[in-house]
Amino acid sequence: MARSDTASLDWEPLDGGGVRLTLKGTLNADSVEGLWPQVMRNLAERKPSVIEIDAKGVESLDAAGMALLFELRAAQEDGKGGFRIRGLRDDLGEMMKLFDPGRPSAPARGPGLLIRSVNGLGQAAHEFVMGFHSQVGFLGEIFVRLLGVLIRPSRLRWADTFLIAEKAGANAVGIVALMGFLIGLILAFQSAIAMRKFGAEIYVADLVAISLFRELGPLITAFILASRSGSAFAAELGTMKVNEEVDALVTMGVDPVRFLALPRMVAAVGVMPLLTLFNMLFGLIGCGLVMRSFGYPVTTYVEEIQQAASLGDLFGGLVKTVVFGALIAGIGCLRGLQTGNSPSAVGDSATRAVVSGIVAIVLADGVFAVVYYYLGI
Protein backbone atom coordinates (compact mmCIF):
# COMPACT_ATOMS: atom_id res chain seq x y z
CA MET A 1 0.00 0.00 0.00
CA ALA A 2 1.48 3.36 -0.96
CA ARG A 3 2.41 5.30 2.17
CA SER A 4 2.87 8.93 1.09
CA ASP A 5 1.09 12.09 -0.04
CA THR A 6 -2.01 13.66 1.48
CA ALA A 7 -5.70 14.01 0.75
CA SER A 8 -8.28 16.64 1.65
CA LEU A 9 -12.05 16.72 1.80
CA ASP A 10 -14.72 19.44 1.91
CA TRP A 11 -18.36 19.10 2.94
CA GLU A 12 -20.79 21.34 1.08
CA PRO A 13 -24.58 21.26 1.72
CA LEU A 14 -26.86 20.61 -1.23
CA ASP A 15 -30.54 21.41 -1.64
CA GLY A 16 -32.90 18.85 -0.13
CA GLY A 17 -30.65 17.70 2.73
CA GLY A 18 -27.84 16.27 0.61
CA VAL A 19 -24.12 16.95 0.80
CA ARG A 20 -21.34 17.23 -1.72
CA LEU A 21 -18.09 15.69 -0.55
CA THR A 22 -15.14 17.00 -2.53
CA LEU A 23 -12.13 14.69 -2.32
CA LYS A 24 -8.68 15.73 -3.51
CA GLY A 25 -5.19 14.24 -3.57
CA THR A 26 -4.04 10.72 -2.87
CA LEU A 27 -6.49 8.46 -1.08
CA ASN A 28 -4.20 5.85 0.41
CA ALA A 29 -3.77 4.03 3.72
CA ASP A 30 -1.90 6.98 5.25
CA SER A 31 -4.44 9.66 4.36
CA VAL A 32 -7.50 7.45 4.93
CA GLU A 33 -6.36 6.65 8.50
CA GLY A 34 -7.13 10.26 9.41
CA LEU A 35 -10.11 10.79 7.11
CA TRP A 36 -12.08 7.66 8.04
CA PRO A 37 -13.25 8.61 11.57
CA GLN A 38 -13.87 12.22 10.47
CA VAL A 39 -16.06 11.14 7.55
CA MET A 40 -17.99 8.56 9.56
CA ARG A 41 -18.62 11.03 12.39
CA ASN A 42 -19.86 13.69 9.98
CA LEU A 43 -22.05 11.19 8.23
CA ALA A 44 -23.68 10.10 11.51
CA GLU A 45 -24.34 13.73 12.50
CA ARG A 46 -25.65 15.02 9.17
CA LYS A 47 -27.56 11.93 7.96
CA PRO A 48 -27.66 13.36 4.41
CA SER A 49 -30.41 12.29 2.01
CA VAL A 50 -27.82 12.14 -0.77
CA ILE A 51 -24.03 12.08 -0.84
CA GLU A 52 -22.44 13.31 -4.01
CA ILE A 53 -18.72 12.58 -4.20
CA ASP A 54 -16.79 15.03 -6.34
CA ALA A 55 -13.73 12.94 -7.22
CA LYS A 56 -12.26 15.17 -9.96
CA GLY A 57 -9.30 16.02 -7.72
CA VAL A 58 -8.50 12.40 -6.76
CA GLU A 59 -5.06 11.66 -8.14
CA SER A 60 -4.71 8.07 -6.97
CA LEU A 61 -6.66 5.51 -5.03
CA ASP A 62 -5.52 2.39 -3.25
CA ALA A 63 -7.51 -0.27 -1.42
CA ALA A 64 -7.93 1.94 1.65
CA GLY A 65 -9.28 4.81 -0.47
CA MET A 66 -11.70 2.53 -2.27
CA ALA A 67 -12.77 1.06 1.08
CA LEU A 68 -13.73 4.55 2.27
CA LEU A 69 -15.95 5.11 -0.77
CA PHE A 70 -17.53 1.65 -0.50
CA GLU A 71 -18.20 2.21 3.20
CA LEU A 72 -19.88 5.57 2.48
CA ARG A 73 -22.07 3.90 -0.11
CA ALA A 74 -22.98 1.07 2.29
CA ALA A 75 -23.86 3.58 5.04
CA GLN A 76 -26.12 5.49 2.67
CA GLU A 77 -27.80 2.30 1.51
CA ASP A 78 -28.46 1.33 5.14
CA GLY A 79 -30.06 4.74 5.76
CA LYS A 80 -32.00 4.59 2.45
CA GLY A 81 -30.03 7.59 1.23
CA GLY A 82 -28.64 8.28 -2.23
CA PHE A 83 -25.00 7.99 -3.28
CA ARG A 84 -23.19 8.96 -6.45
CA ILE A 85 -19.61 9.57 -7.54
CA ARG A 86 -18.82 12.20 -10.15
CA GLY A 87 -15.61 12.98 -11.98
CA LEU A 88 -13.61 9.89 -10.99
CA ARG A 89 -10.92 9.05 -13.55
CA ASP A 90 -11.88 6.14 -15.81
CA ASP A 91 -8.98 3.89 -14.78
CA LEU A 92 -9.81 4.42 -11.10
CA GLY A 93 -13.48 3.73 -11.83
CA GLU A 94 -12.50 0.47 -13.56
CA MET A 95 -10.46 -0.54 -10.56
CA MET A 96 -13.38 0.20 -8.23
CA LYS A 97 -15.62 -2.05 -10.28
CA LEU A 98 -13.07 -4.85 -9.99
CA PHE A 99 -12.83 -4.54 -6.20
CA ASP A 100 -16.50 -3.74 -5.46
CA PRO A 101 -17.36 -6.11 -2.58
CA GLY A 102 -21.12 -5.40 -2.71
CA ARG A 103 -23.14 -5.57 0.51
CA PRO A 104 -21.33 -7.17 3.43
CA SER A 105 -22.77 -10.60 4.12
CA ALA A 106 -23.13 -10.78 7.88
CA PRO A 107 -22.41 -14.14 9.46
CA ALA A 108 -25.60 -16.08 10.06
CA ARG A 109 -27.23 -15.08 13.38
CA GLY A 110 -27.06 -17.85 15.90
CA PRO A 111 -29.71 -18.73 18.49
CA GLY A 112 -30.07 -16.83 21.79
CA LEU A 113 -28.01 -17.31 24.95
CA LEU A 114 -30.47 -19.68 26.66
CA ILE A 115 -30.80 -21.92 23.60
CA ARG A 116 -27.03 -21.87 23.13
CA SER A 117 -26.43 -22.81 26.79
CA VAL A 118 -28.90 -25.71 26.70
CA ASN A 119 -27.51 -26.76 23.34
CA GLY A 120 -23.94 -26.59 24.66
CA LEU A 121 -24.86 -28.60 27.78
CA GLY A 122 -26.55 -31.25 25.67
CA GLN A 123 -23.63 -31.42 23.29
CA ALA A 124 -21.12 -31.69 26.15
CA ALA A 125 -23.14 -34.51 27.76
CA HIS A 126 -23.45 -36.29 24.42
CA GLU A 127 -19.72 -35.93 23.77
CA PHE A 128 -18.91 -37.25 27.27
CA VAL A 129 -21.10 -40.31 26.83
CA MET A 130 -19.87 -40.97 23.30
CA GLY A 131 -16.26 -40.38 24.39
CA PHE A 132 -16.65 -42.90 27.24
CA HIS A 133 -18.32 -45.31 24.86
CA SER A 134 -15.52 -45.03 22.30
CA GLN A 135 -12.82 -45.36 24.98
CA VAL A 136 -14.35 -48.53 26.37
CA GLY A 137 -14.91 -49.86 22.85
CA PHE A 138 -11.37 -49.07 21.80
CA LEU A 139 -9.82 -50.64 24.91
CA GLY A 140 -11.93 -53.74 24.27
CA GLU A 141 -10.72 -53.82 20.66
CA ILE A 142 -7.10 -53.62 21.80
CA PHE A 143 -7.59 -56.44 24.30
CA VAL A 144 -9.03 -58.64 21.58
CA ARG A 145 -5.91 -57.93 19.48
CA LEU A 146 -3.78 -58.58 22.55
CA LEU A 147 -5.32 -62.01 22.90
CA GLY A 148 -4.45 -62.62 19.24
CA VAL A 149 -0.85 -61.69 20.00
CA LEU A 150 -0.76 -64.05 22.97
CA ILE A 151 -1.73 -66.86 20.64
CA ARG A 152 0.72 -65.73 17.92
CA PRO A 153 3.42 -63.51 19.49
CA SER A 154 5.11 -62.95 16.13
CA ARG A 155 2.17 -60.73 15.10
CA LEU A 156 3.35 -58.01 17.47
CA ARG A 157 5.95 -55.59 16.07
CA TRP A 158 8.55 -56.28 18.74
CA ALA A 159 11.19 -53.86 17.38
CA ASP A 160 8.70 -50.98 17.56
CA THR A 161 7.52 -52.14 20.97
CA PHE A 162 11.04 -52.07 22.44
CA LEU A 163 11.77 -48.69 20.87
CA ILE A 164 8.56 -47.24 22.37
CA ALA A 165 9.36 -48.90 25.71
CA GLU A 166 12.77 -47.22 25.65
CA LYS A 167 11.25 -43.80 24.93
CA ALA A 168 8.37 -44.14 27.40
CA GLY A 169 10.26 -46.12 30.04
CA ALA A 170 14.06 -45.87 30.07
CA ASN A 171 14.06 -42.19 29.05
CA ALA A 172 11.56 -41.38 31.81
CA VAL A 173 13.53 -42.97 34.67
CA GLY A 174 15.23 -39.69 35.58
CA ILE A 175 12.06 -37.64 35.96
CA VAL A 176 10.18 -40.48 37.69
CA ALA A 177 13.02 -40.98 40.18
CA LEU A 178 13.34 -37.24 40.84
CA MET A 179 9.60 -36.87 41.44
CA GLY A 180 9.61 -39.89 43.77
CA PHE A 181 12.58 -38.54 45.73
CA LEU A 182 11.00 -35.11 46.14
CA ILE A 183 7.57 -36.48 47.08
CA GLY A 184 9.14 -38.82 49.66
CA LEU A 185 11.21 -35.98 51.07
CA ILE A 186 8.33 -33.47 51.24
CA LEU A 187 5.83 -35.98 52.63
CA ALA A 188 8.27 -37.01 55.36
CA PHE A 189 8.94 -33.41 56.37
CA GLN A 190 5.27 -32.42 56.38
CA SER A 191 4.12 -35.44 58.39
CA ALA A 192 7.06 -35.14 60.80
CA ILE A 193 5.75 -31.77 61.96
CA ALA A 194 2.56 -33.40 63.26
CA MET A 195 4.18 -36.62 64.43
CA ARG A 196 6.81 -34.78 66.48
CA LYS A 197 4.12 -33.41 68.79
CA PHE A 198 3.43 -36.99 69.90
CA GLY A 199 7.06 -38.10 69.83
CA ALA A 200 6.18 -40.46 67.01
CA GLU A 201 8.63 -39.41 64.27
CA ILE A 202 9.54 -43.05 63.62
CA TYR A 203 6.00 -43.59 62.24
CA VAL A 204 6.78 -41.15 59.44
CA ALA A 205 8.51 -44.13 57.78
CA ASP A 206 5.26 -46.16 58.03
CA LEU A 207 3.16 -43.34 56.61
CA VAL A 208 5.46 -42.62 53.66
CA ALA A 209 6.09 -46.27 52.80
CA ILE A 210 2.41 -47.25 52.83
CA SER A 211 1.39 -44.07 50.93
CA LEU A 212 4.03 -44.65 48.29
CA PHE A 213 3.33 -48.36 47.84
CA ARG A 214 -0.44 -48.18 47.78
CA GLU A 215 -1.26 -44.79 46.23
CA LEU A 216 1.34 -42.15 45.55
CA GLY A 217 3.92 -44.26 43.67
CA PRO A 218 1.44 -45.67 41.12
CA LEU A 219 -0.48 -42.36 40.78
CA ILE A 220 2.53 -40.07 40.34
CA THR A 221 4.16 -42.44 37.86
CA ALA A 222 0.90 -42.74 35.95
CA PHE A 223 0.53 -38.94 35.79
CA ILE A 224 4.09 -38.63 34.46
CA LEU A 225 3.51 -41.34 31.86
CA ALA A 226 0.18 -39.78 30.82
CA SER A 227 1.65 -36.32 30.35
CA ARG A 228 4.88 -37.55 28.80
CA SER A 229 3.94 -40.55 26.69
CA GLY A 230 0.13 -40.43 26.45
CA SER A 231 0.39 -37.04 24.75
CA ALA A 232 3.25 -38.29 22.56
CA PHE A 233 1.19 -41.31 21.43
CA ALA A 234 -1.73 -39.03 20.53
CA ALA A 235 0.53 -36.57 18.68
CA GLU A 236 2.37 -39.32 16.74
CA LEU A 237 -0.80 -41.10 15.66
CA GLY A 238 -2.55 -37.77 15.04
CA THR A 239 0.21 -36.63 12.70
CA MET A 240 0.02 -39.96 10.90
CA LYS A 241 -3.74 -39.49 10.57
CA VAL A 242 -3.32 -35.98 9.14
CA ASN A 243 -0.68 -37.26 6.69
CA GLU A 244 -3.08 -40.03 5.59
CA GLU A 245 -0.63 -42.69 6.77
CA VAL A 246 -3.41 -44.36 8.78
CA ASP A 247 -5.60 -44.46 5.65
CA ALA A 248 -2.64 -45.98 3.76
CA LEU A 249 -2.39 -48.74 6.40
CA VAL A 250 -6.09 -49.52 6.06
CA THR A 251 -5.93 -49.68 2.27
CA MET A 252 -2.85 -51.92 2.49
CA GLY A 253 -4.90 -54.29 4.62
CA VAL A 254 -2.85 -53.59 7.77
CA ASP A 255 -4.92 -53.19 10.92
CA PRO A 256 -3.95 -49.78 12.42
CA VAL A 257 -4.88 -50.94 15.92
CA ARG A 258 -2.52 -53.92 15.74
CA PHE A 259 0.18 -51.98 13.89
CA LEU A 260 0.13 -48.74 15.89
CA ALA A 261 -1.80 -49.11 19.13
CA LEU A 262 -0.76 -52.58 20.28
CA PRO A 263 3.01 -51.93 20.49
CA ARG A 264 2.30 -48.78 22.49
CA MET A 265 -0.07 -50.61 24.78
CA VAL A 266 2.37 -53.48 25.42
CA ALA A 267 5.24 -51.03 25.95
CA ALA A 268 3.27 -48.83 28.37
CA VAL A 269 1.95 -51.82 30.35
CA GLY A 270 5.48 -53.25 30.46
CA VAL A 271 7.27 -50.12 31.68
CA MET A 272 4.67 -48.82 34.14
CA PRO A 273 5.44 -51.29 37.01
CA LEU A 274 9.19 -50.83 36.53
CA LEU A 275 8.93 -47.04 36.55
CA THR A 276 6.69 -47.22 39.62
CA LEU A 277 9.29 -49.34 41.42
CA PHE A 278 11.88 -46.64 40.68
CA ASN A 279 9.49 -43.99 41.94
CA MET A 280 8.83 -45.90 45.17
CA LEU A 281 12.53 -46.63 45.74
CA PHE A 282 13.56 -43.00 45.35
CA GLY A 283 10.60 -41.91 47.47
CA LEU A 284 11.87 -44.13 50.26
CA ILE A 285 15.38 -42.73 49.79
CA GLY A 286 13.97 -39.19 50.12
CA CYS A 287 12.11 -40.19 53.28
CA GLY A 288 15.22 -41.98 54.58
CA LEU A 289 17.21 -38.79 54.23
CA VAL A 290 14.70 -36.96 56.44
CA MET A 291 14.68 -39.80 58.99
CA ARG A 292 18.48 -39.78 59.08
CA SER A 293 18.38 -36.03 59.75
CA PHE A 294 16.11 -36.78 62.76
CA GLY A 295 18.87 -39.08 64.05
CA TYR A 296 17.38 -42.49 63.20
CA PRO A 297 19.91 -45.06 61.90
CA VAL A 298 19.27 -46.52 58.45
CA THR A 299 18.74 -50.02 59.87
CA THR A 300 15.98 -48.75 62.17
CA TYR A 301 14.31 -47.01 59.24
CA VAL A 302 14.46 -50.14 57.05
CA GLU A 303 13.14 -52.38 59.83
CA GLU A 304 10.27 -49.96 60.43
CA ILE A 305 9.32 -50.11 56.76
CA GLN A 306 9.49 -53.92 56.78
CA GLN A 307 7.12 -54.03 59.74
CA ALA A 308 4.74 -51.41 58.42
CA ALA A 309 4.34 -52.36 54.77
CA SER A 310 3.58 -55.80 53.48
CA LEU A 311 4.17 -57.39 50.09
CA GLY A 312 0.40 -57.06 49.62
CA ASP A 313 0.76 -53.26 49.74
CA LEU A 314 3.57 -53.36 47.19
CA PHE A 315 1.90 -55.77 44.76
CA GLY A 316 -1.47 -54.12 45.25
CA GLY A 317 0.13 -50.91 43.98
CA LEU A 318 1.91 -52.64 41.12
CA VAL A 319 -1.26 -54.32 39.88
CA LYS A 320 -2.82 -50.87 39.58
CA THR A 321 0.07 -49.68 37.44
CA VAL A 322 -0.66 -52.33 34.81
CA VAL A 323 -4.21 -51.00 34.47
CA PHE A 324 -3.01 -47.39 34.50
CA GLY A 325 -0.49 -48.18 31.73
CA ALA A 326 -3.22 -49.78 29.62
CA LEU A 327 -5.51 -46.79 30.15
CA ILE A 328 -2.81 -44.24 29.26
CA ALA A 329 -1.74 -46.04 26.09
CA GLY A 330 -5.29 -46.89 25.05
CA ILE A 331 -6.60 -43.36 25.50
CA GLY A 332 -3.49 -41.80 23.89
CA CYS A 333 -3.83 -44.02 20.81
CA LEU A 334 -7.59 -43.50 20.61
CA ARG A 335 -7.24 -39.72 20.75
CA GLY A 336 -4.53 -39.90 18.09
CA LEU A 337 -6.69 -41.99 15.77
CA GLN A 338 -9.64 -39.61 16.35
CA THR A 339 -7.60 -36.61 15.19
CA GLY A 340 -9.39 -34.30 12.75
CA ASN A 341 -7.92 -32.46 9.78
CA SER A 342 -7.52 -28.93 11.05
CA PRO A 343 -4.03 -27.56 11.79
CA SER A 344 -4.72 -27.48 15.53
CA ALA A 345 -6.16 -31.01 15.57
CA VAL A 346 -2.93 -32.73 16.62
CA GLY A 347 -2.45 -30.34 19.53
CA ASP A 348 -6.09 -30.82 20.56
CA SER A 349 -5.66 -34.60 20.48
CA ALA A 350 -2.56 -34.45 22.66
CA THR A 351 -4.37 -32.23 25.18
CA ARG A 352 -7.42 -34.48 25.24
CA ALA A 353 -5.20 -37.55 25.66
CA VAL A 354 -3.58 -36.08 28.79
CA VAL A 355 -6.85 -34.82 30.31
CA SER A 356 -8.81 -38.02 29.59
CA GLY A 357 -5.85 -40.11 30.73
CA ILE A 358 -5.58 -38.38 34.10
CA VAL A 359 -9.35 -38.53 34.70
CA ALA A 360 -9.37 -42.24 33.79
CA ILE A 361 -6.43 -42.93 36.13
CA VAL A 362 -8.16 -41.27 39.07
CA LEU A 363 -11.46 -43.04 38.36
CA ALA A 364 -9.69 -46.40 38.09
CA ASP A 365 -7.84 -45.68 41.34
CA GLY A 366 -11.19 -45.08 43.04
CA VAL A 367 -12.47 -48.42 41.77
CA PHE A 368 -9.31 -50.13 43.03
CA ALA A 369 -9.77 -48.53 46.48
CA VAL A 370 -13.27 -50.00 46.76
CA VAL A 371 -12.22 -53.43 45.45
CA TYR A 372 -9.16 -53.60 47.76
CA TYR A 373 -11.33 -52.60 50.72
CA TYR A 374 -13.67 -55.53 50.14
CA LEU A 375 -10.79 -57.89 49.42
CA GLY A 376 -9.08 -56.75 52.61
CA ILE A 377 -5.84 -55.82 50.82
Added chain:
Amino acid sequence: MTASNAPIIQVRDLTVGYDHHVILQNVAFEVRAGEVFCILGGSGCGKSTLLKHMIGLHQPMTGSILVDGTDIVTATGEERRALLGRIGVAYQNGALFGSMTLIENICLVLEEFTSLPRGAMETIARMKMKVVGLQEAGHRMPSELSGGMRKRAAIARAMALDPKIVFLDEPSAGLDPITAAQLDDLIVELSRTLKITFVIVTHELPSIFTVADRVIMLDKERKTIIAAGRPQDLRDRSDDPWVRQFFNRQSSGEAV
Protein backbone atom coordinates in the same frame (compact mmCIF):
# COMPACT_ATOMS: atom_id res chain seq x y z
CA MET B 1 0.03 -9.52 -20.56
CA THR B 2 1.96 -6.39 -21.10
CA ALA B 3 5.18 -5.47 -19.42
CA SER B 4 7.26 -2.36 -19.25
CA ASN B 5 11.00 -2.73 -19.66
CA ALA B 6 12.09 -1.48 -16.24
CA PRO B 7 13.43 -4.35 -14.15
CA ILE B 8 11.75 -4.65 -10.74
CA ILE B 9 13.78 -7.67 -9.60
CA GLN B 10 17.45 -8.18 -10.42
CA VAL B 11 19.22 -11.37 -9.40
CA ARG B 12 22.99 -11.29 -9.84
CA ASP B 13 25.61 -14.05 -9.48
CA LEU B 14 23.43 -15.92 -7.04
CA THR B 15 24.66 -19.15 -5.47
CA VAL B 16 22.35 -20.89 -3.04
CA GLY B 17 22.51 -24.09 -1.03
CA TYR B 18 22.42 -25.62 2.41
CA ASP B 19 25.33 -26.79 4.57
CA HIS B 20 27.99 -26.39 1.84
CA HIS B 21 25.77 -28.29 -0.60
CA VAL B 22 25.26 -26.05 -3.63
CA ILE B 23 21.81 -26.24 -5.21
CA LEU B 24 22.08 -23.38 -7.73
CA GLN B 25 25.15 -21.43 -8.78
CA ASN B 26 25.84 -18.25 -10.74
CA VAL B 27 22.17 -17.59 -11.36
CA ALA B 28 21.42 -14.20 -12.93
CA PHE B 29 18.16 -12.86 -14.35
CA GLU B 30 15.80 -9.88 -14.29
CA VAL B 31 12.07 -9.61 -13.85
CA ARG B 32 10.41 -6.62 -15.53
CA ALA B 33 7.73 -4.54 -13.85
CA GLY B 34 4.22 -5.75 -14.67
CA GLU B 35 5.17 -9.04 -16.27
CA VAL B 36 4.22 -12.56 -15.29
CA PHE B 37 7.50 -14.36 -14.82
CA CYS B 38 7.68 -18.11 -14.30
CA ILE B 39 10.48 -20.16 -12.79
CA LEU B 40 10.39 -23.65 -14.28
CA GLY B 41 12.28 -26.88 -13.86
CA GLY B 42 11.94 -30.48 -12.83
CA SER B 43 11.37 -31.70 -9.30
CA GLY B 44 14.24 -30.92 -6.94
CA CYS B 45 15.97 -28.40 -9.24
CA GLY B 46 15.73 -25.58 -6.69
CA LYS B 47 12.72 -23.59 -7.92
CA SER B 48 11.13 -23.15 -4.52
CA THR B 49 14.55 -22.62 -2.94
CA LEU B 50 15.21 -19.78 -5.38
CA LEU B 51 11.81 -18.27 -4.56
CA LYS B 52 12.50 -18.46 -0.82
CA HIS B 53 15.77 -16.59 -1.38
CA MET B 54 13.97 -13.96 -3.47
CA ILE B 55 11.53 -13.22 -0.63
CA GLY B 56 14.31 -13.13 1.95
CA LEU B 57 13.45 -16.29 3.87
CA HIS B 58 16.95 -17.71 3.26
CA GLN B 59 20.36 -16.08 2.88
CA PRO B 60 22.28 -17.01 -0.27
CA MET B 61 25.91 -18.21 -0.23
CA THR B 62 26.91 -15.42 -2.60
CA GLY B 63 25.24 -12.88 -4.90
CA SER B 64 22.62 -10.18 -4.63
CA ILE B 65 18.85 -10.01 -5.09
CA LEU B 66 17.47 -6.53 -5.75
CA VAL B 67 13.69 -6.45 -5.20
CA ASP B 68 12.02 -3.12 -6.00
CA GLY B 69 15.27 -1.28 -5.31
CA THR B 70 16.15 -3.08 -2.05
CA ASP B 71 18.90 -5.67 -1.87
CA ILE B 72 17.12 -8.29 0.22
CA VAL B 73 20.43 -10.00 1.02
CA THR B 74 22.00 -7.01 2.77
CA ALA B 75 18.84 -5.11 3.78
CA THR B 76 18.52 -3.87 7.36
CA GLY B 77 15.53 -4.89 9.45
CA GLU B 78 13.68 -1.68 8.61
CA GLU B 79 14.41 -1.89 4.88
CA ARG B 80 13.29 -5.49 4.83
CA ARG B 81 10.03 -4.64 6.65
CA ALA B 82 9.36 -1.78 4.22
CA LEU B 83 9.91 -4.19 1.34
CA LEU B 84 7.57 -6.79 2.87
CA GLY B 85 4.85 -4.14 2.68
CA ARG B 86 5.34 -3.98 -1.09
CA ILE B 87 5.37 -7.69 -1.85
CA GLY B 88 2.92 -10.52 -1.28
CA VAL B 89 3.55 -14.26 -1.14
CA ALA B 90 1.11 -17.13 -1.60
CA TYR B 91 2.48 -20.49 -0.53
CA GLN B 92 1.88 -23.84 -2.16
CA ASN B 93 -0.71 -25.04 0.37
CA GLY B 94 -2.12 -21.59 1.05
CA ALA B 95 -0.57 -21.34 4.54
CA LEU B 96 -3.79 -19.71 5.79
CA PHE B 97 -4.06 -19.52 9.56
CA GLY B 98 -6.50 -22.26 10.46
CA SER B 99 -7.86 -20.61 13.59
CA MET B 100 -8.99 -17.47 11.73
CA THR B 101 -11.68 -16.75 9.15
CA LEU B 102 -10.53 -15.62 5.71
CA ILE B 103 -11.34 -12.00 6.52
CA GLU B 104 -9.32 -12.24 9.74
CA ASN B 105 -6.44 -13.76 7.78
CA ILE B 106 -6.35 -10.68 5.53
CA CYS B 107 -6.94 -8.21 8.37
CA LEU B 108 -3.93 -9.64 10.21
CA VAL B 109 -1.60 -8.27 7.50
CA LEU B 110 -3.40 -4.90 7.48
CA GLU B 111 -3.17 -4.63 11.28
CA GLU B 112 0.58 -5.15 11.06
CA PHE B 113 1.24 -2.55 8.38
CA THR B 114 -1.50 0.10 8.76
CA SER B 115 -3.40 1.92 11.50
CA LEU B 116 -6.72 1.88 9.65
CA PRO B 117 -9.95 1.51 11.65
CA ARG B 118 -11.23 -2.07 11.93
CA GLY B 119 -14.18 -1.31 9.66
CA ALA B 120 -11.83 -0.11 6.92
CA MET B 121 -9.73 -3.24 7.23
CA GLU B 122 -12.75 -5.49 6.94
CA THR B 123 -14.00 -3.60 3.89
CA ILE B 124 -10.55 -3.95 2.28
CA ALA B 125 -10.54 -7.67 3.15
CA ARG B 126 -13.95 -8.09 1.50
CA MET B 127 -12.69 -6.20 -1.57
CA LYS B 128 -9.73 -8.56 -1.90
CA MET B 129 -12.00 -11.57 -1.45
CA LYS B 130 -14.26 -10.22 -4.21
CA VAL B 131 -11.34 -9.86 -6.61
CA VAL B 132 -10.50 -13.56 -6.23
CA GLY B 133 -14.17 -14.54 -6.46
CA LEU B 134 -14.69 -15.53 -2.82
CA GLN B 135 -16.95 -12.67 -1.69
CA GLU B 136 -19.36 -15.09 0.04
CA ALA B 137 -16.63 -17.02 1.88
CA GLY B 138 -15.18 -14.25 4.05
CA HIS B 139 -16.55 -15.62 7.31
CA ARG B 140 -15.54 -19.21 6.61
CA MET B 141 -12.57 -21.01 8.12
CA PRO B 142 -9.77 -22.32 5.85
CA SER B 143 -10.67 -25.90 6.77
CA GLU B 144 -14.10 -25.38 5.18
CA LEU B 145 -12.63 -24.54 1.78
CA SER B 146 -11.67 -26.65 -1.21
CA GLY B 147 -8.07 -26.69 -2.45
CA GLY B 148 -8.82 -24.18 -5.22
CA MET B 149 -10.64 -21.81 -2.87
CA ARG B 150 -7.74 -21.99 -0.42
CA LYS B 151 -5.29 -21.00 -3.15
CA ARG B 152 -7.53 -18.09 -4.16
CA ALA B 153 -7.80 -17.00 -0.55
CA ALA B 154 -4.00 -17.16 -0.26
CA ILE B 155 -3.71 -14.88 -3.29
CA ALA B 156 -6.24 -12.48 -1.71
CA ARG B 157 -4.15 -12.38 1.45
CA ALA B 158 -0.97 -11.88 -0.58
CA MET B 159 -2.66 -8.83 -2.19
CA ALA B 160 -3.79 -7.35 1.14
CA LEU B 161 -1.32 -4.47 1.02
CA ASP B 162 -1.72 -3.67 -2.70
CA PRO B 163 1.71 -5.16 -3.44
CA LYS B 164 3.78 -4.35 -6.50
CA ILE B 165 5.05 -7.92 -6.70
CA VAL B 166 3.27 -11.17 -5.84
CA PHE B 167 5.23 -14.42 -5.51
CA LEU B 168 3.28 -17.63 -6.04
CA ASP B 169 4.66 -21.08 -5.24
CA GLU B 170 3.05 -23.78 -7.40
CA PRO B 171 -0.38 -22.08 -7.59
CA SER B 172 -2.04 -24.75 -9.77
CA ALA B 173 -0.44 -27.83 -8.24
CA GLY B 174 -3.00 -30.40 -7.17
CA LEU B 175 -5.98 -28.62 -8.73
CA ASP B 176 -8.41 -30.00 -11.26
CA PRO B 177 -7.96 -28.60 -14.82
CA ILE B 178 -10.99 -26.29 -14.60
CA THR B 179 -10.00 -24.78 -11.25
CA ALA B 180 -6.38 -24.48 -12.44
CA ALA B 181 -7.53 -22.68 -15.60
CA GLN B 182 -9.71 -20.32 -13.51
CA LEU B 183 -6.72 -19.55 -11.32
CA ASP B 184 -4.59 -18.85 -14.41
CA ASP B 185 -7.28 -16.47 -15.70
CA LEU B 186 -7.29 -14.70 -12.34
CA ILE B 187 -3.52 -14.19 -12.47
CA VAL B 188 -3.71 -12.80 -16.02
CA GLU B 189 -6.61 -10.52 -15.03
CA LEU B 190 -4.79 -9.18 -11.95
CA SER B 191 -1.61 -8.63 -13.92
CA ARG B 192 -3.49 -6.77 -16.67
CA THR B 193 -5.76 -4.59 -14.54
CA LEU B 194 -3.63 -3.92 -11.46
CA LYS B 195 -0.20 -4.05 -13.16
CA ILE B 196 1.04 -6.43 -10.49
CA THR B 197 4.29 -8.24 -11.25
CA PHE B 198 3.92 -11.98 -10.69
CA VAL B 199 6.80 -14.35 -10.04
CA ILE B 200 5.47 -17.88 -10.22
CA VAL B 201 7.17 -21.18 -9.49
CA THR B 202 5.47 -23.88 -11.47
CA HIS B 203 5.90 -26.88 -13.73
CA GLU B 204 2.33 -27.00 -15.00
CA LEU B 205 2.65 -26.64 -18.78
CA PRO B 206 -0.89 -25.38 -19.51
CA SER B 207 -0.47 -22.66 -16.86
CA ILE B 208 2.90 -21.62 -18.25
CA PHE B 209 1.51 -21.06 -21.74
CA THR B 210 -1.54 -19.21 -20.39
CA VAL B 211 0.05 -16.83 -17.93
CA ALA B 212 3.79 -16.43 -18.56
CA ASP B 213 5.30 -13.48 -20.39
CA ARG B 214 8.78 -14.87 -19.85
CA VAL B 215 10.26 -17.89 -18.11
CA ILE B 216 13.57 -19.22 -16.90
CA MET B 217 14.27 -22.90 -16.66
CA LEU B 218 16.50 -24.41 -13.98
CA ASP B 219 18.29 -27.73 -14.20
CA LYS B 220 19.16 -30.00 -11.29
CA GLU B 221 22.31 -31.44 -12.88
CA ARG B 222 23.79 -28.21 -14.20
CA LYS B 223 22.60 -26.27 -11.13
CA THR B 224 21.81 -23.13 -13.06
CA ILE B 225 19.51 -21.51 -15.63
CA ILE B 226 19.57 -23.52 -18.84
CA ALA B 227 17.02 -21.50 -20.81
CA ALA B 228 15.28 -18.12 -20.66
CA GLY B 229 12.72 -16.41 -22.86
CA ARG B 230 9.10 -16.66 -23.98
CA PRO B 231 7.65 -20.14 -23.39
CA GLN B 232 6.49 -20.51 -26.99
CA ASP B 233 10.01 -19.71 -28.24
CA LEU B 234 11.62 -22.21 -25.90
CA ARG B 235 9.17 -24.92 -26.93
CA ASP B 236 9.61 -24.31 -30.65
CA ARG B 237 13.19 -23.18 -31.02
CA SER B 238 15.36 -24.28 -28.09
CA ASP B 239 18.57 -26.16 -28.93
CA ASP B 240 18.64 -27.81 -25.54
CA PRO B 241 17.16 -31.32 -25.74
CA TRP B 242 16.11 -31.24 -22.08
CA VAL B 243 14.17 -27.99 -22.61
CA ARG B 244 12.39 -29.43 -25.65
CA GLN B 245 11.70 -32.62 -23.70
CA PHE B 246 10.15 -30.55 -20.86
CA PHE B 247 7.96 -28.44 -23.11
CA ASN B 248 6.87 -31.36 -25.26
CA ARG B 249 6.20 -33.51 -22.18
CA GLN B 250 8.38 -36.40 -23.32
CA SER B 251 9.79 -39.08 -21.04
CA SER B 252 13.15 -39.26 -22.89
CA GLY B 253 15.25 -36.67 -24.70
CA GLU B 254 15.82 -38.52 -27.95
CA ALA B 255 12.50 -37.91 -29.66
CA VAL B 256 11.97 -34.46 -31.15
